[in-house]
Amino acid sequence: MRDGILVINAGSSSIKFSLYIANGDEKPLLSCKGQVEGINVSPHFVAKAPHGAVLNEQRWPDQPNLSHSALFKYMIDWIESQLGDAQLKAAGHRVVHGGSQYAQPLLIDDDLMVELEKLVPLAPLHQPHNLAPIRALKEVHPELLQVACFDTAFHRSNPWTSQSFALPRKITGEGVKRYGFHGLSYEYIARQLGQIAPAVARGKVVVCHLGSGASMCAISEGKSIASTMGFTALDGLPMGTRTGTLDAGVVLYLLQQKGMSAKEIEDMLYKQSGLIGVSGVSNDMRVLLESSEPHAAEAVELFVYRISRELGSLAAAMGGIDALVFTAGIGEHSPKVRSLVCEHAQWLGVTIDEDANKHNAQLISTIDSPVSIWVIPTDEEMMIAKHTREVLHSIKA
């Protein structure tokens, strides 16, 4: 009997999956992967074989309001139709917030779900969508082992200075501190860099995870030292629809002077700001780069400016920088954004090879650049599969 391990990475507007199949104790191999994207706008499901061939594709252009749960059901039914003689043994999930209690990947039970539910206010755009597929899978497969892998875990190595706000100790003691996110992505990148360029990976590296959600992380000797996201995934860089760093006084102003409700402010900061807020055109970097609207260009300029500022800050946290890595949707695919970021970072010894950059090469720095520059595609699902297997082995042992 072959075992299937399903990985689910659910976000606000997309649900990604990967299915791994293993024969007995052999290393699981990727069988297929895919996603539903454009949820709430124009849902689109696509599943691909490991080498990229499309296995199934479905669009619902007339049904923008199809719910996450209906789309997840479509996805699960399709995945189950692909299992053949394999049987689903476990499901691993990306859970964005682990709070101060959880760092290690954990087998999910009802008590854990209650605790993770309490963290919904700290990740309103993600946590509800992370937890919903766990419940949905439990309903159809009550016996399935399900594992939670936390996006906050990799940053546990941050020194206290990096984790702390200068708030009264009482509130800090209640867990109001900087957690950092995109940890599964950073953990994967740190491992990959260790394989591609071991000496570089032992040095001081800044990783730019630039996707719909965007953050940056200072990794020294393979460990997270500091990152741009904080208590929630709202801090740091401007994102597709999120503000990034904001003077807390603005929130007080919106509340007290503008009379906005907490929910209205949450919607503004999480859903109407960032690239879409500044440009008024789109939250999609591809659209902004092609637009002739001046506000679209300004949104890109502000995004790059904030990355440059944070780069200086993260290099300072490590006392220097040896390498810069770009990853996630924008980081992996946009030569223009990488070029602009590197132009601003010349003072740090960052010199880009524009020809290599244009071709999305793995190494895009010039031969004499003191700081090497890398493009490494991330794979959060691979990391989740690895952690899920480790939890399964620990149960067996």
Ligand SMILES: Nc1ncnc2c1ncn2[C@@H]1O[C@H](COP(=O)(O)OP(=O)(O)O)[C@@H](O)[C@H]1O
């Ligand atoms: N060729 C490209 N050029 C510029 N941006 C791109 C390109 N391809 C994808 N992107 C950007 O990547 C973003 C999605 O990144 P991704 O890492 O998949 O995000 P998430 O996982 O957070 O949904 C899109 O919003 C889009 O702006």
Ligand SMILES: CC(=O)OP(=O)(O)O
């Ligand atoms: C934490 C976070 O922002 O995740 P995503 O990039 O998937 O939105």
Ligand SMILES: [Mg+2]
């Ligand atoms: Mg993402």
